[in-house]
Amino acid sequence: EAGVAQSPRYKIIEKRQSVAFWCNPISGHATLYWYQQILGQGPKLLIQFQNNGVVDDSQLPKDRFSAERLKGVDSTLKIQPAKLEDSAVYLCASSSQQGRNSPLHFGNGTRLTVT
Template sequence: EAGVAQSPRYKIIEKRQSVAFWCNPISGHATLYWYQQILGQGPKLLIQFQNNGVVDDSQLPKDRFSAERLKGVDSTLKIQPAKLEDSAVYLCASSSQPYSNQPQHFGDGTRLSIL
């Protein structure tokens, strides 16, 4: 089966600019996650979708970050305006069910650098 697809792989922007990332999960996976991974740290959950509904966005900085999954398949994560501390890898993952006893399948991420 095809894995989780993410684009772009790399993005360099200046602070205060906006940026968007795209994710296509594994076919049939209803649950989609966005994580932020700062260099040298583990991934931190930003938002979890079940189909096109939000399950958990408690750690999403909503003043600058937004995410949507309009048709319950692919998803976009947006940052506007970007800050220096947003430099990180943004990982998308999917699972077949929303329960945490299911393994999550990760894409290779988008590496974001803020100048």
């Protein structure tokens, strides 16, 4: 099966600019996650979708970050305006169902550098 696809692979922007990331999960996977991974740290959950509904977005900085999964398939994560501390790898993951035994399948991420 095809894995989780993310684009772009790399992005460099100046602070106060906007940026968008795209994710296409594994076909049939109902649950989709966006994680932020700062260098040297583990992934931090930003938002979790079940189909096109939000399960958890408690750690999403809503003044600048937004995410959508309108048709319950692919998803976009947007940052507007970007800050220097947003420099990180943004990982998208999907799982077949929401549950303790469902593994997360990750894409290779988008590396964002804010200058």
